[in-house]
Amino acid sequence: MKKLLNLLFLFVGFASFSQKQMPNISLSDIDGKKMSVTTDFMEKDKIYIFSFWATWCTPCISELDEMNDVQEEWKKTLPIEIVAVATDDSRTQKRIKPLVNGKGWEYKVLLDSNQELKRALGIVNIPYTVVVKNGAIVHIQNGYVPGNENDLLAKLKTL
Amino acid sequence: MKKVIFMGLLAFSSTVFAQEKVKDKGTVSGGFETNAQWYLNDKCLFDEFYNPVVHPEDPLRSNSYLFVNYKIKNWTFGIQAEAYEQQALLNYNPKYENANVATYFAQFKNEQVDITAGYYYEQFGSGLLLRSWEDRALGINNALRGLRFIYKPTKYFTLKTLYGQQRTGFDVSEGKIYGADAELALSDIFKFEKDELTIGFTYVGRDEKTDIVDPKFNDLTNAFAGRINYSHNGYYVSSEYDYKSKDAVVQVKNQIDNNLIKPGSAFLLNMGYSKKGFGVDATFRRLENMSFYSERLAKGNQYNDLIMNYVPSLTKQHHYNLANIYVYQAQPNVILNDVNLVKAGEIGGQIDLFYNFKKGTALGGKYGTKVALNYSQYHGLGGEFYIFSPQDYHTDFLGFGKKYFTDVNIEITKKWNEKWQSGFTYINQYYNKKYIQETYGEVKSNIVGAESTYKFSTNKSVRVQAEHLWANSDKKNWASLLTEFNLGSKYALYVSDMYNYGNDDAKLQHHYYSIGNSYRFKSTRIALAYGRQRGGLVCVGGVCRYVPESTGVSLSLNTSF
Numbered sequence: 001m002k003k004l005l006n007l008l009f010l011f012v013g014f015a016s017f018s019q020k021q022m023p024n025i026s027l028s029d030i031d032g033k034k035m036s037v038t039t040d041f042m043e044k045d046k047i048y049i050f051s052f053w054a055t056w057c058t059p060c061i062s063e064l065d066e067m068n069d070v071q072e073e074w075k076k077t078l079p080i081e082i083v084a085v086a087t088d089d090s091r092t093q094k095r096i097k098p099l100v101n102g103k104g105w106e107y108k109v110l111l112d113s114n115q116e117l118k119r120a121l122g123i124v125n126i127p128y129t130v131v132v133k134n135g136a137i138v139h140i141q142n143g144y145v146p147g148n149e150n151d152l153l154a155k156l157k158t159l
Numbered sequence: 160m161k162k163v164i165f166m167g168l169l170a171f172s173s174t175v176f177a178q179e180k181v182k183d184k185g186t187v188s189g190g191f192e193t194n195a196q197w198y199l200n201d202k203c204l205f206d207e208f209y210n211p212v213v214h215p216e217d218p219l220r221s222n223s224y225l226f227v228n229y230k231i232k233n234w235t236f237g238i239q240a241e242a243y244e245q246q247a248l249l250n251y252n253p254k255y256e257n258a259n260v261a262t263y264f265a266q267f268k269n270e271q272v273d274i275t276a277g278y279y280y281e282q283f284g285s286g287l288l289l290r291s292w293e294d295r296a297l298g299i300n301n302a303l304r305g306l307r308f309i310y311k312p313t314k315y316f317t318l319k320t321l322y323g324q325q326r327t328g329f330d331v332s333e334g335k336i337y338g339a340d341a342e343l344a345l346s347d348i349f350k351f352e353k354d355e356l357t358i359g360f361t362y363v364g365r366d367e368k369t370d371i372v373d374p375k376f377n378d379l380t381n382a383f384a385g386r387i388n389y390s391h392n393g394y395y396v397s398s399e400y401d402y403k404s405k406d407a408v409v410q411v412k413n414q415i416d417n418n419l420i421k422p423g424s425a426f427l428l429n430m431g432y433s434k435k436g437f438g439v440d441a442t443f444r445r446l447e448n449m450s451f452y453s454e455r456l457a458k459g460n461q462y463n464d465l466i467m468n469y470v471p472s473l474t475k476q477h478h479y480n481l482a483n484i485y486v487y488q489a490q491p492n493v494i495l496n497d498v499n500l501v502k503a504g505e506i507g508g509q510i511d512l513f514y515n516f517k518k519g520t521a522l523g524g525k526y527g528t529k530v531a532l533n534y535s536q537y538h539g540l541g542g543e544f545y546i547f548s549p550q551d552y553h554t555d556f557l558g559f560g561k562k563y564f565t566d567v568n569i570e571i572t573k574k575w576n577e578k579w580q581s582g583f584t585y586i587n588q589y590y591n592k593k594y595i596q597e598t599y600g601e602v603k604s605n606i607v608g609a610e611s612t613y614k615f616s617t618n619k620s621v622r623v624q625a626e627h628l629w630a631n632s633d634k635k636n637w638a639s640l641l642t643e644f645n646l647g648s649k650y651a652l653y654v655s656d657m658y659n660y661g662n663d664d665a666k667l668q669h670h671y672y673s674i675g676n677s678y679r680f681k682s683t684r685i686a687l688a689y690g691r692q693r694g695g696l697v698c699v700g701g702v703c704r705y706v707p708e709s710t711g712v713s714l715s716l717n718t719s720f
Binding site: 057094104123147 | 186188189190191192226228230235268280281282285286290292293295314344355357388390393395397429431432433434435436437438439440442469471472473475476477478511512513514515526529531572574580582612614616617618619620645648651677679680681682683684717718719720
């Protein structure tokens with residue numbers, strides 16, 4: 001068994017050499033339209049910020065509230081688009097649409113109902129932010145505390 | 160067998176790596192997570208029989224997960240290894256032991272076809288007939304092992320077919336599962352401009368041989384569902400009906416009842432309206448005899464092992480600690496053993512309302528004020544119940560029986576200025592413990608919670624969360640305080656305590672304190688904590704796992720690459 005695990009770790013080593021791509025997965029948007037997280041978010045040099053959240057996750061909602069306030073400002077200097085990926089399963093999924101509209105969020109919202117995308121990206125806790133440019137994952141932020149949006153902005157400016 | 164497949168995958172991938180001159184070498188990605196716990200003795204923390212908390216044998220335990228995916232062109236190969244050393248954390252399924260390969264798959268996917276061999280996760284419709292998923296906090300991984308074929312000939316039609324056996328520990332179920340699901344986007348076919356209309360049909364079969372002599376039921380249980388989804392501008396409505404064919408009811412653990420052969424059904428209706436700054440949503444659900452396991456005898460096992468469908472409680476998932484003491488669990492089961500406790504399902508629903516008082520208005524202030532209201536109520540399914548030979552029941556479609564649960568709550572969030580933000584919650588709950596947990600008692604409670612975040616600088620902040628719960632019975636009153644310091648963008652520290660000061664038994668007026676810290680860097684998070692764990696149900700997404708009281712040190716680490 002130990003050997004097997006060692007082999008796995010060796011395998012992991014290869015990972016560091018390859019640039020991570022977004023997995024080829026299609027999700028429904030809030031109106032039920034299927035969207036591919038690769039081909040539909042592929043505009044050249046545009047920076048896509050995939051923010052993983054759920055209706056029951058308070059820090060996630062704080063983050064998205066905050067980002068909603070600053071995104072107009074950010075867009076003036078950077079070609080960004082924020083995509084809110086809701087990981088709610090069928091327990092709370094119906095709450096997404098009224099919550100998003102109730103809060104007046106202006107994001108593209110994708111529904112990852114059985115956590116296919118979350119699992120493929122190896123996400124354990126939310127909030128979790130994945131920044132994608134030209135199909136490649138260029139930055140990851142695991143978690144959110146107030147003020148992290150400033151760090152994110154600083155990072156985005158370097159991309 | 161597993162080893163052989165794994166070595167095969169590895170050999171395949173290494174040959175790919177070997178061909179360095181090939182342009183597309185593919186990409187490797189994955190993740191690692193470990194949750195370790197060092198259980199300690201605690202002379203001051205007693206259970207209801209005054210036994211102090213004693214650490215279990217092998218006090219040092221951990222659950223670890225490593226998965227690696229390799230993707231090249233249209234192919235993806237994946238493997239997940241898990242290790243439970245020295246044993247799995249307390250109250251996880253003991254079938255999780257030692258280290259081993261847990262799941263693996265090979266997948267081919269293009270625009271039209273998606274074929275997976277090995278372990279896969281799938282959900283049909285709302286999941287009331289079939290959902291395979293992974294939830295490590297609950298110890299659930301009911302992936303199916305077999306073959307799945309998804310076909311999308313056009314943009315508006317998807318057909319999924321599958322066959323598999325369900326994962327249980329490091330093995331798979333005896334029962335075999337067949338499934339098919341078709342979804343048709345009618346709005347695309349008829350080129351509706353503003354409306355979305357989709358319909359779907361599901362079939363799920365569970366084939367399990369039985370040892371019962373002269374069974375009055377079939378090995379194969381068939382289940383069917385239909386669903387519809389419609390939206391027009393801000394309005395939307397969706398509905399699903401599920402039917403499970405006649406099968407033996409399992410009331411008591413490990414006993415198949417050959418004299419009570421009943422079908423099951425579920426009906427779900429949801430509708431709502433939303434526009435910018437306002438949203439309202441209402442859900443109604445009726446469940447009758449809807450538990451579904453890949454092996455009949457698995458019904459009611461405390462580890463959620465071999466569970467085939469997902470029957471979440473449709474109530475608000477609160478984030479306040481004290482609001483998670485009396486958590487409702489959906490009641491899809493049949494019980495006829497006791498005149499005073501009969502069940503055949505549940506009926507009820509919930510309503511949500513979201514409103515944003517705009518910036519610049521009297522109640523909105525400079526930054527706006529956000530309000531969320533929620534109300535849910537569930538009853539046992541009403542009807543006629545026959546306790547003695549022969550046992551039987553007849554339900555009414557809109558039969559509201561004993562009240563199981565209600566929850567009325569309001570949540571207000573308000574940003575005062577650039578530095579201050581606050582939240583306030585009031586919750587009123589009724590929890591029929593006798594029916595929900597099949598013990599005794601009922602609890603009425605009121606909970607008040609308030610939280611505030613203050614930013615010292617761009618990346619330093621403090622958050623304080625205070626709560627109080629008034630309950631008229633059971634463990635009675637609680638108070639709770641949590642303080643969290645975010646020191647810089649990567650490091651956080653917290654101290655918390657939940658105090659059951661109102662317990663009638665002075666010896667059981669426990670403090671459940673905890674202190675911990677976490678460090679985050681890019682995709683990695685590491686956390687270390689010390690404290691007491693309250694015994695009871697730990698619930699994620701309406702599915703719960705029982706955990707015993709414990710005291711100890713916990714370490715968790717997760718990363719992705």
